[in-house]
Amino acid sequence: MRLRLIFRHRGVIPQALTNLTAVQGLRPLHVTPSTMADKKLFTPGPLGTSMSVKQAMLRDLGSRDVEFISLVKYIRTKLCKIAGVPQSEFTAVPMQGSGTYGVESVFQTACPRKGANVLCIENGAYGKRLGKICDVMGVKYRVLSFPENEFVDPVAVQKALKGDRSITMVAMVHCETSSGVFNPVVEVGQLVKHELPGSVFFVDAMSSFGAVPLDLMRGHVDFLVSSANKCLEGVPGFAYVIARISELNKCKGNSRSLSLDVFDQYENLEKTSQFRFTPPTHAMLAFSQALRELDSEGGVAGRSARYSENCELLKAGMKEMGFKEFLEPKHKGYIITSFRFPQHPNFNFNTFYTKLNEKDQVIYPGKVLNADCFRIGNIGHLFPADMKHLLACVREVCKDMGMPLPLT
Ligand SMILES: *Cc1c(COP(=O)(O)O)cnc(C)c1O
Numbered sequence: 001m002r003l004r005l006i007f008r009h010r011g012v013i014p015q016a017l018t019n020l021t022a023v024q025g026l027r028p029l030h031v032t033p034s035t036m037a038d039k040k041l042f043t044p045g046p047l048g049t050s051m052s053v054k055q056a057m058l059r060d061l062g063s064r065d066v067e068f069i070s071l072v073k074y075i076r077t078k079l080c081k082i083a084g085v086p087q088s089e090f091t092a093v094p095m096q097g098s099g100t101y102g103v104e105s106v107f108q109t110a111c112p113r114k115g116a117n118v119l120c121i122e123n124g125a126y127g128k129r130l131g132k133i134c135d136v137m138g139v140k141y142r143v144l145s146f147p148e149n150e151f152v153d154p155v156a157v158q159k160a161l162k163g164d165r166s167i168t169m170v171a172m173v174h175c176e177t178s179s180g181v182f183n184p185v186v187e188v189g190q191l192v193k194h195e196l197p198g199s200v201f202f203v204d205a206m207s208s209f210g211a212v213p214l215d216l217m218r219g220h221v222d223f224l225v226s227s228a229n230k231c232l233e234g235v236p237g238f239a240y241v242i243a244r245i246s247e248l249n250k251c252k253g254n255s256r257s258l259s260l261d262v263f264d265q266y267e268n269l270e271k272t273s274q275f276r277f278t279p280p281t282h283a284m285l286a287f288s289q290a291l292r293e294l295d296s297e298g299g300v301a302g303r304s305a306r307y308s309e310n311c312e313l314l315k316a317g318m319k320e321m322g323f324k325e326f327l328e329p330k331h332k333g334y335i336i337t338s339f340r341f342p343q344h345p346n347f348n349f350n351t352f353y354t355k356l357n358e359k360d361q362v363i364y365p366g367k368v369l370n371a372d373c374f375r376i377g378n379i380g381h382l383f384p385a386d387m388k389h390l391l392a393c394v395r396e397v398c399k400d401m402g403m404p405l406p407l408t
Contacts, residue, residue: 037360038360039357039360039361039362040360040361040362040382040386040389040390041362041377041380041382042361042362042363042364042376042377042378042382042390043362043363043364043375043377044177044207044336044364044375044377045099045207045227045229045230045236045380046229046236047229047230047233047377047379047380047381048233048380048381048382049229049233049234049235049286049290049380049381050233050290050293050381052289052293053233053234053235053286053289053290053293053381054235054286055289056285056286056288056289057235057282057283057285057286059282059285060281061281061285062281063274063275063278063279063281064274068279068281068284069273069274071284071285071288072094072269072273072275072279072284073273074288074291075092075094075284075287075288075291076091076092076093076094076269077092078291079092079240079242080092080242082209082210082232082291082294082299082300083209083216083224083242084215084216084217085216085217085242089244089245089246090216090242090243090244090245091242091243091245091248091266092240092241092242092243093240093241093243093248093262093265093266093269094238094239094240094265094275094279094284095238095239095240095241095260095262095265096237096238096259096275096277096278096279096280097238097239098227098236098239099204099206099225099226099227099230099239100129100133100239101239101260102225102226102227102238102239102240102241103129103130103133103204103206103225103239104133104137104257104260105225105239105241105255105257105260105261105262105265106202106223106225106241106243106262107130107133107134107137107139107171107202108137108254108255108256108257108260108261108262109248109251109254109255109260109261109262109263110169110200110202110222110223110247110248110251110254110262111134111137111139111168111169111254112168112254113253113254113256115166115168116139116140116168116169117140117141117142117164117166117167117168117169118130118134118139118140118141118142118167118168118169118170118171119141119142119144119157119160119161119164119167119169119170119171120134120141120142120143120144120171120172121143121144121146121152121157121170121171121172121173121183121188122143122144122145122146122172122173123145123146123147123148123150123151123152123173123176123179123181123183124148124173124176124177124178124179124181124367124368125176125177125178125367125368126173126176126177126178126204126206127172127173127176127204128143130171130172130173130204131143137256142160142164142167144156144157144160147370148176148178148179148181148368148369148370149179149181149326149327149328149368150181151181151182151183151184151331152172152183152184152188154184154187154188154191157170157188157191157192158191158195161191161192161195161196162195165196167196167199168198168199168200169199169200169201169202170188170192170196170199170200170201170202171202171203171204172185172188172202172203172204173203173204173205173206174203174204174205174206174207174208174209174212174214175205175206175207175208175212175333175335175336177206177207177335177336177367178338178366178367178368178375179326179327179338179367179368180326180327180331180333180335180336180337180338180375181327181331181333182208182212182331182332182333185203185205185214185219185221186214186215186218186219188201188219189201189203189218189219189220189221190218190219190220192220193220200222200223200247201219201220201221201222201223202221202222202223202224202225203219203221203223203224203225204224204225205224205225205226206225206226206227206230207230207231207335207336207379208226208231208335209224209226209230209231209232210226210230210231210232210294210300210303211231211300211303211304211307211335211379212231212300212304212334212335213300213301213304216242221242221244222243222244222247223241223242223243223244223247224241224242224243225239225240225241225242226239226240226242227239227240228240228283228286228287228290229380230379230380231303231307231335231379232287232290232291232294233290233293233294233380233381234283234286234287234289234290234291235282235283235286235287236283237280237282237283237284238280238283238284238287241262243262243266248262248263248266249263251263252267259276259277264276304334306383306384307334307335307378307379308334309384310334310378310379310382310383310384310386310387311333311334311335311337311378312334313384313387313388313391314337314376314378314387314390314391315337317387317388317391317394318337318339318376318391318394320406321391321394321395321398321405321406321407322342322405322406322407322408323339323340323342323407324339324340324342325337325338325339325340326338326339326340326366326368326371326373334378335377335378335379336375336376336377336378336379337375337376337377337378338366338368338373338374338375339373339374339375339376340371340372340373341372341373341374342403342407343407343408344403344407346401346402346403347401347403348401349365349372349374351401352374352397352401353365353374355397355400355401356390356393356394356397359393359396359397361389361390361393361394363375363376364376364377376390
């Protein structure tokens, strides 16, 4: 009925289309965006994006088009600026795929085929993934673990480095998105270069880049990875590596993977301004719009301020309802917050999740191993009004589930 009305309005005879969609069991896709609101994503990703970012994708661009070439140049330049690094020493290399593809591409590229020995520092699921990648690649590695509710401890890292002089790379996560902990990247980086000056320091800053200031220069970071659809609020489709050129130049021929070779990708971009394989043209159009929106928000400082405000509202509102945070207050992360399951006998995460989802509020199960938690993210295209609305929905859902507030 609704479809017919819309089509009639546009003066289109709907018969052929409705027949087709009846056969396929589908609704015409072009009707969906105007008739359905987006859900709000309070998750670690994929994340919500602005309408203008989505609209920037409504074009086709050829990869050899001068416009696309200058777009790639703009994005690479801008990423170095956001990272606060000089382009004389660093370069930004976009890699097709999700964030993990970017992380894996750095291991492939920066680990020599012979003699590589990686120290993977972890205090959560994303840190553990670093070790898993080395394992699958068949690269020698060791995991240095910390509790999920604690920071990475630089003193313990230093001890590990002193104990094994054959380490060629140290890898760690900046914001451990499984709990929300911010790790002391600069302190660790300084120790890494002090203990093993010849080693490579690699940071997965997926969920923090662009919203949490990080001094790459002071932290001696050689490689950093993030992706288009985290704090920079583009659409998913590619990751990017911020690489120290002097280190990247040592990496020719290392990669055991053709598509994940950052050096080769870099060399091609520099020489021909072209990606080696089909570039994510639409995602890059969206990303350049997202970068303009970052600028108009006041850059990293502006984004950090909005996310901090989102997070403070969330934490205060949840506390008022009696929800307990997984992390102690000394943790000042403002990307994602883990909450313990309430003790009330009526609480069931699936019901809680589903009822929120029915109100278009999407939260996320926990990813910590040692406690039952759920997570609420506050990054992406989310604003204080969205956080307040989410809190009102949580309140209603608790009432629905027969859990009187405040929880005890
Ligand atoms: C989101 C995230 C990833 C993984 O990104 P994908 O896009 O899912 O591959 C890796 N590390 C951290 C810290 C993240 O937050």
